[in-house]
Amino acid sequence: MKRLAGIVTVVFALVIITSGVYAAAKDTYEFKGGTFGKVTFNHKAHQDMGISCQKCHHKDEAGKEQVCSTCHTKDSKVKAKEAFHNSCKKCHEEGKKGPTKCGDCHKKK
Ligand code: HEC
Numbered sequence: 001m002k003r004l005a006g007i008v009t010v011v012f013a014l015v016i017i018t019s020g021v022y023a024a025a026k027d028t029y030e031f032k033g034g035t036f037g038k039v040t041f042n043h044k045a046h047q048d049m050g051i052s053c054q055k056c057h058h059k060d061e062a063g064k065e066q067v068c069s070t071c072h073t074k075d076s077k078v079k080a081k082e083a084f085h086n087s088c089k090k091c092h093e094e095g096k097k098g099p100t101k102c103g104d105c106h107k108k109k
Pocket residue numbers: 023024025026029041043046047051052053054055056057063065066067068069
């Protein structure tokens with residue numbers, strides 16, 4: 001019996017570990033945001049608004065979404081700052097919903 005319990009535990013552990021290979025989105029992300037202060041992004045809240053995944057994950061196939069920084073860095077053609085501002089801020093401006101002022105997204109502690 002003890003041995004069976006041991007095997008069951010190992011199988012469960014493997015299932016949990018391997019399912020972690022495909023990154024799931026966290027509920028919230030915190031970006032450093034440079035000297036203007038950190039930005040908190042509620043991924044879950046935005047998903048629940050019914051915005052399509054590809055609206056933000058514009059280069060990714062469904063189920064294979066990556067972090068923006070895979071392609072957008074300080075040195076990429078479209079820099080991380082532009083990518084975020086032209087995604088986040090632009091949508092808030094166009095939809096007239098969500099924060100558009102610097103200090104409403106960037107918080108200094
Ligand atoms: C409003 C924009 C937005 C929407 C809508 C959105 N995401 Fe995201 N998602 C992001 C951002 C921003 C990140 C974090 C990126 C980073 O850290 O650079 C992220 C991260 C992720 C990650 C984590 C990737 C990793 O390797 O850690 C997954 C998976 C993901 N999103 C899947 C989805 C799916 C599936 C949907 C649709 C049901 C969706 N997202 C909708 C903006 C969005």
